Amino acid sequence: MMFERIRTMLIGRENRRDRVTSGGDDVRLIAGRYQLGNRLGRGGMGTVWRAYDEMLAREVAAKELHVASDDREHHRRMRRALREARTVARVHHPHVVGIHDLVEHDDRLWIVMELVDGPSLARRIADTGPLTPRHTAALGLQLLGALEAVHAAGALHRDIKPANILLRQDGGAVLTDFGIAALEDDESLTTTGELLGSIGYMAPERLTDEEVGPPSDLWSLGATLSAVASGVPPFQRPTGAAALHAVTFADPVIPEQVGPLRPIVEALLNKSPGQRPSAATVGAALRRVADGADDPGPLPPAGPPEAAGTAGTAGTAGSSAHFPGSAAGVTDPPTPAAPPTVTAPRTLTGTPTPTAPHTLTGTPALDREPTVVDPAGGRPPPRPRGRARTWWWTAGATLAVAALGTGLFVTFGPPSDSDDKAPSPSSATTKVTVDAARGWQTATPTPVRKGDQVTVTYTTGTWTVDAANLPLVGPLGHTRADDESLRFAWKDCKMDSAAPFGALLGRYPGNPGNPHGVRRAWHFQASRQGTLQLRINDRDGCLDDNRGALTVTVRITR
Incomplete structure (x- = not known):
């Protein structure tokens, strides 16, 4: 009833x-x-x-x-x-x-x-100023415990910053806004790259071709701790481009107000993921500072990224932490011991372009750190093309050749000892940038001849067929799940129905199976003279929301 x-x-x-x-x-x-x-x-x-x-x-x-x-x-x-x-x-x-x-x-x-009925940490700092190192360390313990739970679930947060941390009425911290979190399943580990997040809190490996995993979230935690204790993000710059450069190459700016948290922040902001401390080490150090110690203790690196990707042990960040000056402490339950390692999709080198901030309306500057939604941003500048060098074999070693000496050697290469030998194969290598927002693009400065051996090899870069929503990927294209989500557009927008959106395609006159999926490398022999062309797997009428570019190396041997 x-x-x-x-x-x-x-x-x-x-x-x-x-x-x-x-x-x-x-x-x-x-x-x-x-x-x-x-x-x-x-x-x-x-x-x-x-x-x-x-x-x-x-x-x-x-x-x-x-x-x-x-x-x-x-x-x-x-x-x-x-x-x-x-x-x-x-x-x-x-x-x-x-x-x-x-x-x-x-x-x-x-x-x-x-409903967390309290302000964001960024708003709290804007209203009342930076927190003390002890208070910051106590909040850091809670956030570290939250991150360990997120990593144990097989996910990364990817956008840890004061604006995404809310405060309960009792002062406890709550990690929110998982809008750009990436679940690490088997597909995305091998084929997907995604670069989203607030620039000043984003780990440098997010901008390179290094593995991205839990150490990246720990980097963001370190930047957040420094900002909360000082009021200034450690990589704050006047422009997004300057912030990107600072994250990748510059040392963090850590004000004196950070106090005993400085060694922790410096260790977490190490450019190399493998040189950052483990979650267990960070938890122990934060606990010392939260308890009033002036020295957080040793902070040895966790080792290679694989080891660093393992979340901390039980009790690291999950026990009680009391805020100085508050009436009540906040107690965390113990976290699981040694969750499995989580590694994120390999993000290939791109040229990030800052876009609109990912912030709440009316929030302070600490909230308004620029958010990157498209690492390939605009189109990267064309790479300088390689210079073809042709080696010729000359007949006989004569006094005339000796007199010409170095000039002939550089121009024509070493002489042979026989005038009966046919010229050896020569090769020309060119680097080409293939833009996601353009259709078929010529990949060689001169036509390929009949009989030439052609090899196309992916070098670097990422692109996407939907900059607003889909992650950046390499030459293999989008994951099966992302491609399936675009099924309604397969008929109208796919160049190659058998390949996923975003795959690198090539075509050459007379080759069977045009267009051809290049993947990471493609090799063929030209059956006639013609022009090699490359493009993204997306039709001309669907390119307006594409972003990014790939760089490939084209080698022609004849």
Whole structure:
């Protein structure tokens, strides 16, 4: 009987209009259940509203995902929303925001989450100034425990910064905004690269071809600790490009206010992931500072990235931490021992371009660190083309050749001892930049001749067929899951129906199977004279939202 009443209530609510009247006021009702209140903030992924769950009689936060009107964008946002919801739902930790529901309403996507009724850490610093080193260390312990739980669930947060950390009424920290978190499944480990996040808090390996894993989140934690204790991010620069350069090459600026946290921050901000300390080591050091010690103790590196990718041991960041000057402490449960190593997709070298900040409306400068959504950004400048060198064999060693000496040697190469030998094969090597936003592009400065051996080898770079929603990838193209999410566009936009979107394609006159999937290397013999062309697997009418470029090496031997 009770279940029948609940069912009747649900059906009745589903049939209600979106807007209902309550005490004469117009109230917006989402999915027949969540009554929206005031707006709490706005970020790069969506707008967050205070809401009331009428079924369970509790306050919640409803995140309205920014969704464009066209079907293609809608599909992208749906996929990202599902990934965010599933990531957070798999993590059960007091310092990770809880997720309750995912609904679609009025062609909009909504993630219903735990309501953390407090300011962001960035807002707190803007209002009252930097925190003391002890207070910062206590918060750092809580965040470290949250990260260990996230890593144990097989995910990376990828956007740790003061703006994405909320404070409960008791002062405890809550890690939020998993909008760009990347679940590490078998497919994405080998074929997907993604570069999203706030520049000043983003680990340098995110900008290179190094492995990205839990040490990258620890880097972001180190930058956050420094910013919270001093009020200034360690890589703050006037422009996004300058911030990118600072993260990659410059030493961090760590003010004196950081105090005993300095050795911890410096260790976490090591440019090499393998030289950063483990989560267990960082936890022990933070605990000493939170307890009032002036020396955090030794901070040895964790070793190679694989070892550094292992989350800390039990008790590292999960026990109680008391805030100086607060009435109540915050106790964390112990975290699991030695979660498995998590490595993220290999992100290939690109040319990041800063875009709009991923911030909440009205938040301070600490919140407004530029957010990178497209590491390949604009089109990278063309690489200088290699100079072909041709080696010729001359007949006989004569006094005339000896007299010419070095000049002939450099120009024509070493002489042979026989005038009966045919010229040996010569080769020309050229580096070519293939732009994702263009169609077929000529890959050699001169036509290829019949009989030439041609080898195309991927060198570096990333691109994407949807800069707003899909990650940057290499020559293999997008993952099976990302490609499947674009099924509605396969017929109209794919050049090669058998290859995923974003794959590197090549074609040459007379070759069977044009266009050909280049993958990481492609070798063929020219059956006629012609021009080699390369492109991304995306038709001409669909290139407007593409970004990035790949650099390939073309070698012709004749």
